[in-house]
Amino acid sequence: MSLVPGEKVFVTGATGVVGRAVCDQLVARGVGVVALSRQPRPDRPGLSFVQGEVSEPGSWQEALGGMSGVVHLAGEPIAAARWNTGVKRKIRASRIEGTRHIVDGMMRLASPPRVLVCASAAGFYGPRGEELLDETSPPGTDFLARLCVDWEAEAQRAQGPNTRVVSLRSGMILSKEGGALPRMLPVFRSGFGGPMGPADRFTPWIHQDDAAGLAVAALEAEGPGWRGPVNAVAPELLRMGPWARILGGVVRRPALIPVPEWTLRLILGEAAIAVIPGQRIVPRAAEQGAYRYAHPTLKGALQALLQRGPS
Numbered sequence: 001m002s003l004v005p006g007e008k009v010f011v012t013g014a015t016g017v018v019g020r021a022v023c024d025q026l027v028a029r030g031v032g033v034v035a036l037s038r039q040p041r042p043d044r045p046g047l048s049f050v051q052g053e054v055s056e057p058g059s060w061q062e063a064l065g066g067m068s069g070v071v072h073l074a075g076e077p078i079a080a081a082r083w084n085t086g087v088k089r090k091i092r093a094s095r096i097e098g099t100r101h102i103v104d105g106m107m108r109l110a111s112p113p114r115v116l117v118c119a120s121a122a123g124f125y126g127p128r129g130e131e132l133l134d135e136t137s138p139p140g141t142d143f144l145a146r147l148c149v150d151w152e153a154e155a156q157r158a159q160g161p162n163t164r165v166v167s168l169r170s171g172m173i174l175s176k177e178g179g180a181l182p183r184m185l186p187v188f189r190s191g192f193g194g195p196m197g198p199a200d201r202f203t204p205w206i207h208q209d210d211a212a213g214l215a216v217a218a219l220e221a222e223g224p225g226w227r228g229p230v231n232a233v234a235p236e237l238l239r240m241g242p243w244a245r246i247l248g249g250v251v252r253r254p255a256l257i258p259v260p261e262w263t264l265r266l267i268l269g270e271a272a273i274a275v276i277p278g279q280r281i282v283p284r285a286a287e288q289g290a291y292r293y294a295h296p297t298l299k300g301a302l303q304a305l306l307q308r309g310p311s
C-alpha cells in the first residue's frame with residue numbers, strides 16, 4: 001500500500017549513509033519521518049528526532065505508536081575495526097538487541113506499523129565462490145552470516161496478520177559519505193589502486209540511492225517478492241578485478257596494484273571477510289517486484305557519485 005503524504009515512518013540509523021537517503025526520499029514525498037538517534041540533529045520540515053539508544057529499551061519505543069512503517073538501519077559499523085570480542089559484542093548487540101527492542105515496541109501497540117523494513121547484509125550467505133545465490137539460498141556459517149541469521153530472525157518476530165517484514169540483504173553500499181568507497185578513493189586517485197583480495201571474487205554492491213530506494217519500495221510494495229529477505233544488490237554481477245578496473249577508469253587512473261588477501265587479513269583480521277565477500281548474488285525479489293534501479297551499472301553508479309562534487 002503506497003504511503004500517502006501525512007503518514008509517518010519511524011527510521012533508525014537515520015544519520016547514517018542509507019538512513020539519510022531514506023529520510024530524504026520519504027520527506028520529498030510528503031511522508032513524515034520520526035528518526036531515532038543517540039545524538040539527534042536539529043529537526044527540519046518533515047523530519048523530527050527522538051533521542052535514544054536502540055540497543056537499550058526506553059521511552060523512545062513509545063514513538064513507534066502512530067507510525068505506518070518502520071525502517072530499522074541502526075548498527076555499530078561492521079568493517080571499521082578488527083573484530084575483537086568487544087567489537088563483536090557491540091556489532092551483535094546493536095543489531096540483535098536493537099531489533100528486539102524495535103519489535104517489542106511494535107508488538108505492544110494495539111495498532112502496530114504495517115511494515116518493518118530491517119537492514120541485513122549480503123554477508124548472510126558467507127563466501128560462496130561461483131554459486132549463484134538468491135533469496136532462497138541457505139546461509140553461511142561465519143560470524144557475519146550467523147549475525148545476519150539471528151538479526152533476520154529477530155525482525156521476523158514482527159511478522160503478523162497486520163504487519164509485513166522485509167530484511168534487506170545489502171551488498172557494499174556505495175556512497176561518498178561513508179562505508180568502503182571513501183577509504184578506497186584516495187588510493188585509487190593516487191594511482192595505487194587495484195583489486196582488494198582475489199581478483200576473481202564476486203563483489204556485490206549497490207548505490208546508496210538504490211539501497212534507500214529499495215527500502216522505500218519495500219515499505220510500500222505488497223507483492224509476493226516484498227516479504228522476508230530481499231537482496232539489496234545491483235543487477236550487474238562483477239568480480240573484484242573488473243570492479244577495480246571500473247573504479248580506476250572513473251577516476252582516470254590505472255588500477256593495477258592488488259591488495260593481497262593476506263594483507264587485508266593482517267590489517268582487519270576476521271573482519272576482512274566484509275571487504276572481500278565472494279558472493280555471486282542476484283536481486284531476484286527486486287526483479288520480481290519490478291524495482292527500477294536508478295544505477296544498475298557500477299560505472300554509472302560511480303560516475304553519478306563522483307560527479308556530485310569533491311569528496
Ligand SMILES: NC(=O)c1ccc[n+]([C@@H]2O[C@H](COP(=O)([O-])OP(=O)(O)OC[C@H]3O[C@@H](n4cnc5c(N)ncnc54)[C@H](OP(=O)(O)O)[C@@H]3O)[C@@H](O)[C@H]2O)c1
Pocket residue numbers: 012013014015016017018019036037038039040053054055073074075076077078090094098119120121122169170171172173174178179180
Ligand atoms: N554500508 C554498507 O556497505 C552496508 C552493507 C551491508 C549492510 N549494511 C547495513 O545497513 C545498515 C545501514 O548501513 P549504513 O552504511 O547506512 O550505516 P552507518 O552509516 O554506519 O549508520 C548507521 C547508524 O546506526 C547508528 N549506530 C551506529 N553505531 C551504533 C550502535 N553501536 N548502537 C546503536 N546505533 C548505532 C548511528 O546513528 P546515531 O549515531 O544517530 O544513533 C549510525 O548513523 C547497517 O545496519 C549496516 O550494517 C551496510
